[in-house]
Amino acid sequence: MTLTNAPRExxxxxxxxxxxxxxxxxxxxxxxLRVGGSGLRSRPMRxxxxxxxIAIGIAAMVGVVGISTSSTEDLDRRLSALGTNLLTVTPxxxxxxxxxxxxxxxxxxxxxxxxxxxxxxxxxxSAKVYRNDRxxxxxxxxxxxxxxRTDLPESVGAEIVDGRWLNAANSRYPSVVLGPKAAEQLxxxxxxxxxxxxLGGRWFTVVGLLAPNQLVPAMDSSALVGWSVxxxxxxxxxxxxxxxxxxxxxxxxxxxxxxxxxxxxxxPSETTVSRPxxxxxxxxxxxxxxxxxxxxxGGVALLVGGVGVANTMVIxxxxxxxxxxxxxxxxxxxxxxxxxxxxxxxxxxALGGLGGVLLGIAVTGGYASYQGWPSVVPVWAMAGxxxxxxxxxxxxxxxxxxxxxxxxxxxxxxxx
Amino acid sequence: xxxxxxxxxxxxPVVELAGVTKTYGDVAALRGADLVIRRGxxxxxxGPSGSGKSTMxxxxxxxxxxxxxxxxxxxxxVAGLSDRELSALRAGTIGFVFQQFHxxxxxxxxxxxxxxxxxxxxxxxxxxxxxxxxxxxxxxGHRLHHEPHQLSGGEKQRVAIARAVLGDPPLLLAxxxxxxxxxxxxxxxxxxxxxxxxxxxxxxxxxxxxxxxARLPREVRLKDGRIEHDSAGAGAAPSRSLVPEEAAR
Numbered sequence: 001m002t003l004t005n006a007p008r009e010x011x012x013x014x015x016x017x018x019x020x021x022x023x024x025x026x027x028x029x030x031x032x033l034r035v036g037g038s039g040l041r042s043r044p045m046r047x048x049x050x051x052x053x054i055a056i057g058i059a060a061m062v063g064v065v066g067i068s069t070s071s072t073e074d075l076d077r078r079l080s081a082l083g084t085n086l087l088t089v090t091p092x093x094x095x096x097x098x099x100x101x102x103x104x105x106x107x108x109x110x111x112x113x114x115x116x117x118x119x120x121x122x123x124x125x126s127a128k129v130y131r132n133d134r135x136x137x138x139x140x141x142x143x144x145x146x147x148x149r150t151d152l153p154e155s156v157g158a159e160i161v162d163g164r165w166l167n168a169a170n171s172r173y174p175s176v177v178l179g180p181k182a183a184e185q186l187x188x189x190x191x192x193x194x195x196x197x198x199l200g201g202r203w204f205t206v207v208g209l210l211a212p213n214q215l216v217p218a219m220d221s222s223a224l225v226g227w228s229v230x231x232x233x234x235x236x237x238x239x240x241x242x243x244x245x246x247x248x249x250x251x252x253x254x255x256x257x258x259x260x261x262x263x264x265x266x267x268p269s270e271t272t273v274s275r276p277x278x279x280x281x282x283x284x285x286x287x288x289x290x291x292x293x294x295x296x297x298g299g300v301a302l303l304v305g306g307v308g309v310a311n312t313m314v315i316x317x318x319x320x321x322x323x324x325x326x327x328x329x330x331x332x333x334x335x336x337x338x339x340x341x342x343x344x345x346x347x348x349x350a351l352g353g354l355g356g357v358l359l360g361i362a363v364t365g366g367y368a369s370y371q372g373w374p375s376v377v378p379v380w381a382m383a384g385x386x387x388x389x390x391x392x393x394x395x396x397x398x399x400x401x402x403x404x405x406x407x408x409x410x411x412x413x414x415x416x
Numbered sequence: 417x418x419x420x421x422x423x424x425x426x427x428x429p430v431v432e433l434a435g436v437t438k439t440y441g442d443v444a445a446l447r448g449a450d451l452v453i454r455r456g457x458x459x460x461x462x463g464p465s466g467s468g469k470s471t472m473x474x475x476x477x478x479x480x481x482x483x484x485x486x487x488x489x490x491x492x493x494v495a496g497l498s499d500r501e502l503s504a505l506r507a508g509t510i511g512f513v514f515q516q517f518h519x520x521x522x523x524x525x526x527x528x529x530x531x532x533x534x535x536x537x538x539x540x541x542x543x544x545x546x547x548x549x550x551x552x553x554x555x556x557g558h559r560l561h562h563e564p565h566q567l568s569g570g571e572k573q574r575v576a577i578a579r580a581v582l583g584d585p586p587l588l589l590a591x592x593x594x595x596x597x598x599x600x601x602x603x604x605x606x607x608x609x610x611x612x613x614x615x616x617x618x619x620x621x622x623x624x625x626x627x628x629x630a631r632l633p634r635e636v637r638l639k640d641g642r643i644e645h646d647s648a649g650a651g652a653a654p655s656r657s658l659v660p661e662e663a664a665r
Binding site: 019021022023024025026027028030031034035038041042322323325326327328329330331332333334335336408409410413 | 474490503504507508509516521523532534540
């Protein structure tokens with residue numbers, strides 16, 4: 001064979017059947033993962049730091065969602081313990097602008113309604129309560145004195161922490177039950193026959209102390225006396241100022257709709273019906289604005305983390321040009337190089353995402369246990385966190401991966 | 417490699433270059449090169465730096481396409497193949513050995529070698545099994561789990577050779593395989609390439625070292641992008657590398 005033969009031979013062979021074109025083999029998913037991970041294993045510190053960026057963003061978002069969910073869960077549990085079926089009726093403004101009052105018989109009329117489990121009432125008096133008879137008159141401490149019916153605890157869910165509630169016997173005598181704030185202000189720490197407070201110009205015996213009541217916080221700073229003693233000793237007019245009603249859980253809406261008219265059939269517009277559990281829920285919901293802000297901050301952190309991943313990947317591609325060249329020489333297609341770097345970016349950010357979710361769960365758990373809440377992180381937040389990192393990893397890794405794939409093999413091999 | 421069947425006499429050449437020219441801008445790195453390499457040959461492509469030997473290696477290795485002329489590798493006309501198909505051709509037909517070894521830091525020899533078949537579609541267990549065999553063949557059976565920094569230069573190059581011949585490619589291209597080695601390690605590497613050639617692999621050694629080139633059965637000298645001398649074309653005695661068809665001429 002000589003040199004001059006070569007071209008002729010090539011021409012001749014061109015006529016023959018060309019051999020079958022070679023076709024690249026598909027890489028197995030396990031190989032794709034292993035090759036993608038190989039770039040990470042060799043640079044653990046850099047991987048840790050750029051995954052940390054992502055992790056902080058995800059942790060912030062998972063934490064915010066987790067904490068607000070835990071707080072809501074806590075509220076839900078509290079509400080379901082308190083019951084969401086408590087309805088209150090109070091006199092509104094009268095048509096002429098003066099203070100209206102509920103008819104004295106309204107409690108009985110509501111008690112006769114269908115779907116009403118229990119009903120009770122208090123009536124505010126103008127009396128004041130003091131620690132003793134030498135306390136200056138103006139030092140009322142913001143405490144109020146109200147007449148309470150003996151069936152009040154059942155309706156509002158009041159709990160006695162010491163002593164006992166007013167009953168048919170002691171409510172005719174100067175006996176008083178104090179809410180927790182009232183007891184604190186009056187320096188009363190226990191109930192007993194020799195514990196007395198100066199109420200409406202005479203001594204009342206403290207027969208019971210109440211636990212804090214979240215549904216009816218006004219009771220916490222009240223001194224509650226018997227209905228008849230209020231009438232006889234404190235000049236109470238006998239009109240209820242707040243009626244507390246427990247309706248069937250399933251009929252709360254129906255009862256609420258007709259409660260005002262039942263309490264005051266002559267002028268239903270002069271009554272105000274409300275549901276304390278709604279007010280409580282609304283108060284807690286005001287935290288949403290703050291949650292939104294924190295969520296936004298988490299998003300910014302995530303974005304910064306994504307930029308960190310992109311940066312890491314760009315550097316990785318620059319540093320590993322000779323590796324890219326070698327892989328091309330071993331038979332990697334452009335697509336396989338692209339897949340390798342994309343897989344690396346996805347693994348990197350998934351690592352950050354998983355770390356972030358765990359961190360977010362830890363933050364939620366820590367804060368919730370500090371607050372005494374149940375710790376709840378919704379599954380959608382965890383899945384969303386990991387999903388978001390995959391999207392970010394894909395976006396951040398796409399450009400470097402395309403650059404790596406476009407690198408001509410000879411150029412890649414020339415750099416060492 | 418001893419298991420490879422004898423090539424039938426009608427087998428096509430592994431490398432055929434016809435009038436291959438490669439220009440970069442105004443500079444011609446290779447001008448009208450004609451070259452046929454048959455199965456089982458061992459040859460050196462030798463020349464000073466800038467003579468176009470790296471360009472020729474890139475073109476023979478299908479890492480680059482010629483500006484003019486035709487290239488046929490193992491019967492495939494390179495011009496008719498897409499980048500994907502060329503990649504597959506490299507995966508199955510061509511093994512590369514580089515001066516700088518290109519072994520990844522922190523990767524044990526066995527895994528580096530097994531990567532030689534990463535893009536062949538074979539399962540990992542088989543790749544690793546073949547890699548172990550290949551490492552034993554190059555005399556590194558006791559270095560399977562050593563990482564590059566635990567290996568000498570000569571050992572590194574033998575690992576790289578094991579990777580290159582893992583799938584028994586018909587064509588092995590070695591680009592300055594001894595360039596980064598001392599003379600003793602270099603001699604071992606050349607001896608290893610000789611052994612591979614004797615077992616049937618076509619081996620092309622690109623080198624600037626005329627001593628090495630002179631010791632190989634065929635020598636193709638490049639200068640200024642042209643083939644200045646080809647010992648086969650110049651009527652050199654048929655070497656043991658020639659296939660029966662060649663020897664019969």
